[in-house]
Amino acid sequence: MYVILGGAHNGKRKYAEKVIAQLPEKELIIYEGYLPQPEEIKENERYIISNFEQMILPYLHESEEKVAQQIFGQIMQIAEQAELICICTDTSRGVVPLEKEARQLRDTCGRLYQKLCNEAQTVIRVWYGIPQILKGDSHEQN
Incomplete structure (x- = not known):
């Protein structure tokens, strides 16, 4: 599983596409704001999942840890069956919301x-279009 994280509009998706171009060809399925059902997952496919904020919004009345663990569990089921790239928008570097x-x-x-x-x-932070490998290997060829 790859995690590509960074601020909004900082080049995460563009970088993901660059990494994917270096990997063996597979069908690419993109989910934004929701997760596929377990029966939809196919081993020979590659998945991008993004917009986790939309997944979390309906559950703000529940415990943070419970919601995070529930979504994480579903993501790990996908990662066990297929190649997965998670694109995460970092919202922690700004002003604390009121x-x-x-x-x-x-x-x-x-x-x-x-x-x-x-x-x-593999974990890669993309900040203003510049990738920084935090963990693992990016598979990117310059």
């Missing part, structure tokens, strides 16, 4: 991203 819901969203994303980064073989 609204409780916005803080909870930021904190839940942070908990989820910690879990994903811990389990990923």
Whole structure:
């Protein structure tokens, strides 16, 4: 599993496409804001999952850890069956939101991203278009 993280509009998807171009060809399926059902996963496909904030929004009334663990568990099921790239938008480097819901969203994303980064073989931070490998190997050829 790859995790590519960085700020909004910092080049994460463009970098993911660059990495994918270096990997063996597979069908690419993209999920934005939701996860595929387990029966939809096929071993010979590559998946990009992004917009985790949208997945978390409906569950702000629940515990941050519970929500993060639930989504993480579903993602790990996908990662066990197919190649997976998670694109995570870092919302932790800005001003602390005044609204409780916005803080909870930021904190839940942070908990989820910690879990994903811990389990990923490769973690890459993209900041203003510049990739920095934090863990593993990017497979990118310059």
